[in-house]
Amino acid sequence: MSDHKKKASYEEMLELTKQDLNTGVGRSVKHESAAKQVSGEAIYVDDRLEFPNQLHIYARMSEKAHARITRIDTSPCYEFPGVAIAITAEDIPGIKDIGALKPGDPLLVEDRVEYYGQPLLAVAANDHETARKAAMAAIVEYEELEPVLSVEQALRNNHFVSDPHTHQRGDSAAALASAQHRISGSVHIGGQEHFYLETQISSVVPTEDGGMIVYSSTQNPTEVQKLVAEVLDIPFNKVQIDMRRMGGGFGGKETQAAGPACIAAVVAKLTGRPAKMRLPRMEDMMMTGKRHPFFNQYDVGFDDNGMITGCEMKLAGNCGNSPDLSDSIVDRAMFHSDNSYYLGDATITGYRCKTNTASNTAYRGFGGPQGLIMPEIILDEIARTLGKDPLEVRKLNLYGDEGRDTTHYYQKVEDNVLPEMLADLEQSSDYHQRRREIKAYNASSPFLKKGLALTPVKFGISFTATFLNQAGALIHIYTDGSIHLNHGGTEMGQGLNTKVAQIVAEEFQVDFNSIQITATNTEKVPNTSPTAASSGADLNGKAAQNAARTIKQRLVEFAARHFNVTEEDVEFHNNHVLIRDQLMPFADFIQLAYFNQISLSSTGFYRTPKIFYDREKARGRPFYYFAYGAACSEVVIDTLTGEYKILRVDILHDVGASLNPAIDIGQVEGAFVQGAGWLTTEELVWNDQGRLMTSGPAGYKIPAITDMPIDFRVRLVENRKNREDTVFHSKAVGEPPFMLGISIFCAIKDAIASIGDYRSSPALDAPATPERVLWAVQDMQQRQTQHNPAPAAEITT
Template sequence: MRHFETTQSDSKRGAIGQSKHHDSAIKQVCGSANYIDDNPEPAGCLHAYPVTAPFTSGIIKGVDTSKAQAIAGVKRIFSAKDVPGKIDIGPIFAGDLLLASDEIEFHHQPVLLVVADSYETARRAARLVEFDFQEQEATTDIETAIADKNWVRPPHALTRGDAQAAIAQAQHEINGEMHIGGQEHFYLEGQVAMAQPNGDGGIFVQCSTQHPTEVQHLIAKVLAQPFHFVTVEMRRMGGAFGGKETQAAPWACLAALASYHLNCAVKLRLARADDFRLTGKRHPFFNRYKVGFDEQGVIAGADIEVNGYCGYSPDLSDAIVDRAMFHADNAYYYPAAKISGHRCKVNTVSHTAFRGFGGPQGMMVAEQIVDDIAAALGKDPLTVRKANLYQQGRSTTPYHQEVEQHVLIDMIEQVEQQADYWQRKADIKAFNQTSPIIKKGLALTPVKFGISFTVQHLNQAGALVNVYSDGSIHLNHGGTEMGQGLNTKVAQVVAHAFGVELDKVGITATRTDKVPNTSPTAASSGTDLNGMAALNAANTIKARLTEFIAKHFSVEQASIRFCDNTVYHDKGELSFDELAGLAYLNRISLSSTGYYATPKIHYDREQAKGRPFFYYAHGVALAEVEVDTLTGENTVTRADILHDVGHSLNPALDIGQIEGAFVQGMGWLTTEDLVWNKQGQLASFNPATYKIPAIGDTPAEFNVSLYQSANPEASVFRSKAVGEPPFMLAISVWSAIRDAVSSVANYQCKPRLDTPATPERVLAAVQAAQAFSQADTSHSQAEPSQLNQSQHSQSLKAKKKDEEVTYE
């Protein structure tokens, strides 16, 4: 069941609010959409492949390339000594080396670059390079890094009020911990770049990247050249999800390095297994908490620690852990809070951006807290969730931003009633009482997700709009199209501004020589930023045209309207095509750049106070699951989602993003298990050992609706971001699995369930629940670590005045 509603008042006439297909959809379905590896290779194009270290931590004592160089077709092998400029390409902080020269800090770290006349030859030669090395002890365990205070960046904390005092004075207190697994991006198009001399003394690079400007700047720095020496182009990506925000840069830099030295085109494409090994993932986290609350489950104070498993270098980990901290409240008000964040250094590839950018890992602790409070008090988790929601008078976040929009209360009530939460909950409890093996679970979880880059200067965008004399429109902006429909939405904005059909707007590849100094397409802000920049450019041209019409036809500007491919005024009308031609003949400029910078946002990191987000996007998901208690296997049988996208620019694309995000989130929390062996090698490096959701994993009943609500902030046509926020709706699946497992012990405990909740982990939780139910009423014989994330049984010894009360 799908609902494509929108409250855009003029959606019947304009391009905004209409369900239009993705601009590349037909080409993608037909197989004619070109990606970088599909493009014809220039004459004499060579191929490059990295040589990687065969150990995890240690010192290189020598390298023997003789066997590789002896292979016919090998042209050259590059090392760090061949880099004329910077070797460190850290996006914000130093530490990310293009090529290692002596010290190795993760298994498969790139050391050399083989260039040959074919892809197969380059890859085969790269495997023949031999190393002499002295291996050192590696750290791959996050708890060891925490104990040793081994950080890639210093710790940071948010505080509001006295959390410890609030917890101590509360009626009840619990604590807990949880390991949260990472996630492989698994984009369909792997990392790839092609560099070639541009004929004018510079270099032209085509790269599958979310951040063309950063790639441009880093290549220039590596080659010790000014930025204008490099032009980067990106037309479309076969997926990214954050994995091509910073992680595309090394391969583009290496291809450019080889092209620069050899004066010819060079392509570098990673094989899938090496793409797994050589690129960062979603950060695994280890979270701990302690909370105090009253008899109704209302939180009085929270002390939360989030620990990001960052890998060997900073990459974007500082901002990612910050965002995990910002979202450790999710939708819940903490009257007093301390939220600490650690950026833990371990000997793995450096982890990086992924859809949600740390937010999902922070939200997990908030949802664990409310579930555990509900279990401690014998209440339904939804009751506890509703009692703790942000609302008027309880609206200040731990980072001191005010939550000004309180739509979640209404959204939860809608889902609660329309999806029949309470009746289904009762039916499931009755089913579980008579079903010894299959147990059902139900959970409703909310999402409150902040929209903006937490690095303030990234909240800006540019665009270029040209109107040609025949009335056709050329659009170029700084965002990148990775399948999310950004180009289509921005084109709709431009078409709407001029009152023309969408097919009159042509979209061209993102290029650094058309729109400079762009921000990455990330943080769910692609449409917010680039749509506003394009609207600014279109409105500039439209203002010129309006002034021209008023003067040329002697009419009032207020009477001029652009709609239905026509321009109307007091004395008549003319087609937009006619107007464009007439304006050209009268020497009216029909080209404009546009610019936008997000207003209102600021954050003082020293004070840990500010407004890091322009607004919040919201969502509610109700998930129903079945768990096989003999095997630990689980199935999502139904999902009901209500998501807040403001005034939807394109309901079809928005619903597609919501559906895709939810299923991708299910994968993160249930099947996608990243495993490193004791030697520090990634063991899950291909589809045979790493399982993403398939079409059969999609809920059999999948209901998605858009919430009717305009963005209270002045975003582009009052829409809201939709890329990242719905990803966290899948937390409802994890919570529902815990609910099903809890039924094994008659809902008296919620055993620890680290993620991903693979069958093995679910089975362990089932066994812990069974052990709980078989123990005596005091649970004194049960293993505490099996019974609760807090390493206490869920018969929690809660404080009530001076007495200890045990909740059975």
């Protein structure tokens, strides 16, 4: 009798069916590249071996924010030995504009400069330093034009990249007019540099048929494929994009990775030589866009209890010089301007302001944070006005039962777990005891003041551009039982490949180590959506699951025929296949299927159901579901210097049924710290000529280990599956916890408010740098002096 027909004992089979894989879904499997990354063995684009005759490219940037180009002369570039070519816009074979959705992003400037740092020409040489020197030798002459450098200036001039858009529910003007109390104000919300460890880079190799193989650090391989083909004027099928991993992306490589890839492709086309373009850090920061800074205005009515009855907000995003993804980004800011709260009769208007700065782009949260922070600022102000605890006012305004369960864009909040999450965190963080202790501490501490804030997050999951909510995958099973997995998502350190491999392992009930994950490649899975909007695991995991289940169904049907059993008699368990009373190792069963001519390969596809948005009516269901979270943060500030320290953070976050708890907790921790950095240390500064002055780590401060909370506690919500049919009922985790960092901003304001006995809310723009904190402290102290003037005799003295 052959091995595959040997029978296991009933007890062995029973024991096997009770055993679970320790590498499947729900397990804390180690990141598939972790060992390679910490040892330096992980290969990034710049680590690839140099090709023979490879060229290195440097782009000359504009030194004006707004100007006409009157002359470009590249002839001096060729005086440097080793220079192969210097290109301008005239040398591009195909299209010259690589705008993501609308025109506005010329690959190289043709005649008009739109921002300081815009690429004008590119030089390719045998080494990077020669290319840089040669590019700087080119002669460029300008006729300067008046730039628009601020959102306020753009608003005054109606200087937009696209038309404003409005969400409206009820009659906000009437609600405001009849409100018992009313407050209004404005706040500047700063942008944020992506500061990925691997800067923008692409390496391009010409192929024998006039095509290109492109190794690109991109979140959007299909977009790079499309644009490279278009600038070269060749069919898409002649361009292959290969992307194994990125050294960080955070949204900055969703659209803006295309520029270096296209320039390198043009050079490779014109010279017939491999070409690589890697942006040095300063050039990367000056040339590429950031998180959109916003200027937000609000007018809010509320009752004696602090419940909002009417609200109007104007959200003005600084889009930079071109549309890029700004329509969707400002839309998402509008969608999230309620955060977790019912705003009563509400009118929310989003403005897409055009300025002469680098075109701002996607960043973790995709505009959501810039809108979501607004109700937290507003509710703090309401609490100070009424002399209430801000948490009490927050809980009062949460989405609730019928009548208070619909957003201002008319999507129902159907699975609101926030009331119980806030109650849980309120108790586990000892919120009320600590607030009493902090008040006592502040009363006795003249210079150091502590602050505490507990804030929630409700974040919608799906691309707001509905057509992007689709994904593909490819699975091969080889005759030794090993599995090849490829999908359309991109790995940027977030653990996407690990999660998708776990999903496939779970479906086939095999060890994670038997699955080989290969580089994202447009020749394997075509027409991919970008890995963004927290959708990587949702979309690609479902597509991989679909492919796995297709193959698995073929195998079940084969086993039923071959062994003359029912399909219900065929089960996959712990690297084995149980066929009624026979037990076979998975590899043996696969080989048997191969000999019986069963296809062991399949593509998979998934599209997100239920979502739609009618822009004309400004209503719909743009999100498949909401992810929730809450953070309680405590800080201490020095009122003499404005410096501060995060003392303790308690986080409770909802990821549904976690695919990988360790990776999810890591994502929550990292997102929180990055969100705190956005609102505290990461300040972008431009001079009056439009030049970015914080163009490197010497002037731009991302959070370091000393900026981490001294006491950091993170928990995932347990026993709460996603009610929607996501992959194993999990929830997205990439973006939602970023906004937990808002609790730090609110805690800093709470500490400043203590100077005025919590009777007024401090005026504080973001980021809350020590300078801004000090100014807010001084403003609060001045208000106190005016409110409680010293006796006349003391003033005289």
